[in-house]
Amino acid sequence: MKWAEGLKAAANGVAACPLPDGVTMPATISAQELETKDFPPISWVVEGLIPEGLTLLAGKPKIGKSWLALQIGLAVSTSGEVLGRRTTQGTVLYAALEDNPRRLKSRMSKSCRCASGWPRELIFATEWPRLDAGGLEATEAWIGQHPNTRLVIIDTLATVRPASNSRDSLYQSDYQALRGLHDLANRHGVGIVVIHHVRKAEAEDRFDTVSGSTGLTGAADATLVLSNTSDGKVLYGRGRDLAEFESAVEFDQETCRWSDLGRPCDAYGSATRKAIREALTAGKNSPKDIAEHCGLDYDLCAKTLQRMAEGGEVLKGGRDNYRLTPDPLP
Template sequence: MDGDTGKIGDLPIEPNLILETSPGNGQPFWLFDRPLKPAEAKPLAEALKRATGSDNGTADVTHVWRVPGTLNWPNRKKLERGRSPDPVCVTVAQAWAGELTSVEALTDALASWSTTHAEPAPIAMGDLPDVASLKVSQKAARLLAANDVGDRSAHAASVAEQLAFDGHTAEAALALFLSATGDWLARYTTEERAKADFARCWTKHGAKHGEQRAAWSAMAGRVANKPTPKPANDNRPSTAIDAQTLLSMDFPPVAYVVPGAIAEGLTILGGRPKLGKSWLALAVAIAVASGGPVLGQHCDQGDVLYMALEDNRRRLQDRLRTLLPSVKQLRPDLSRLELDTEAPKIDGGLIDRLEAWRLAAANPRMVIIDTLAMVRPAKKKTQDSYEADYAALSPLQKWAGEHRLAVMVVTHVRKMEASDPLEMISGTNGLTGAADSILVLNRDADGPKLYGRGRDIEEMEKALLFDNGRWSVLGDAVEVKRSAERRQVLAALEDALGSMSPADIAKVIGKPKANLNVLLTKMVKDGEIVKVSYGLYAHPGKTGNTD
């Protein structure tokens, strides 16, 4: 029963259950006190369709109806009516209280609709208004201006029905009908014939909408099943909230899957090809599914879906055996880690796939998609690169946020270095803009590093070690680099025959002199080296040699 098309009439008897399939649209159910054979059910279904003015599915006794918790994806016709392209979760608007409807009671209630109604009497027409004073919807305007429509009578019926659905009176609709600029109107040989055809169309297809629109208002109240809050003013949208109310609200804390690195929401993991992104992604999946450690942090256990879309089962098995203990008895239980090597595109059913996994999992925590290129939808002709990148990830970000799950998408980085690690992610800023957090795995002269930044994680950069498929954290990248440089300075001073200047030390260890002066001052303060005179430094064990 679609309120956005006007296909809704009054209900002949109170339903036992109502589902809300999308905003303003519902499916009422009558649960019978006894089973019916198709031959007995068919006349009831057809009478119910006529009573409610609903669509053809009502009269189809084999029709498959919506299921609570599943997603309702709009088809092309619904999109053309202005429905959002985002799927809507089917919910229970009026729960079943355990009561059943008597078949006889419904039969009696539908008695007046048990046979097809005769055509209504022709409408009485008053004076026509000036079309300049009438507002026309975009859809009605397109119908009025259409050319080459084929069946003129069928098109005229569509025009009359749309004008009625838009709320026009018969007089206003006729005035607009006669003002049509499309060539279909010129196919009437006289204006009287056009008026006569309009009257036929309005009587058969249009007049019912006025009554049905009023009936839907009553139905919508039952479907909503809750009072509508009064807005502070007519201009405030339902999503707005005043700051004082927001301050008084309590929200659960952010859920971290890998503390300090991966939180609920959408995370992008970018890295160069063959650097070890997939090894890191699989290590994270194992840690979360088993409640084990990764990146120096312990993870709370939960269900994980890892989509290894560039691998096959044999390679996945090899990698699992590499990362897990060789002794089977020491391996963790990985029954909560689901692996898949195939997935639909993001705009071709991926969200449905993720939702099915979420509903089946006992404690869903994380989804890993490796890689983005395998699920990314094709760029539309009307999109620029930024719009295409942002639109590609938005459904994943929305789904993750709605269910407070972590979704990590693996992708590549540019070949060229960038001052800001986020700029290394391959693509436009639309990708990083759609994500909640970004992780960049990179390798430079100091070794591999993992940089992270996001809405719910603090900026961090860790120095890593990669050994036989396993990633481990050495510490904060700055501290690790400083420690390595200090060891280099101590080694240079220990090997020297005497004291050394900053320029001498920089030449030996291959570092810029400008970067070394600050480090030498800190090392003197910490007692690691000795400043023997102005601009000269020595190892603590060789302070006797000052030449």
């Protein structure tokens, strides 16, 4: 009996058909078994920012993605902090494939503030084969040779991306470009950060600006987008284990380091909005009480509160009572 005919027979109540040669039945688990199964907590490379697995970091050219990647690599290799977040220490491979050793030394001289010298656990490469030409195997072999590996940074995706197959759709091509790295990161329990670009066209959802199709963001466990806004630079984050967030960030030209300024509405908001947020923090909830507390015109206060509610900065309850939207990364 042919396999397809066997499936049809099984559906009609006939004895189950054998699987094709070389095919094994996938493992399954019942809901009851799942209920009693214990799993370890989420493993973070950078707490609340980069989970174990594959992370895509995207932004426009020259916005400072490589500086941020270097800052992350330095922090992880020295058990430091990045953007005010703790890291899990380990060996870091930074494949800076658009740089050369001279430029890397210049960048390290500006950004490294290690009292005991530059970290031995931060290792650079300026050349790496494409993923479909031995690059994936080379990455896995490198991780095997460095058992304390915690993070691999690939800067940029374009330098290692597999050659596209004309028979594949754009989504399939993008998804397959990262699928191997995704599997590798999860099998070895490490973080892999891939640097990528965004397209010129703006989008209502910042994550739709990532260059290419949604296959890239679909293959990644988490996506970070570093973006310019009319107020300043903002880092957006979203992922399977990463709570969606947006933080105002600032680049210091002297130290060549990024810092987290908090919520964009706090860092870049108008004086009126800041006053309203301070009043809400002080326990004032109605437009009347907030206006009196801040010394604001009532109509201005009420209209601003309405716009803040529409933008998600505050939450509106019954009887025109307002409260601050909880911070996903307190």
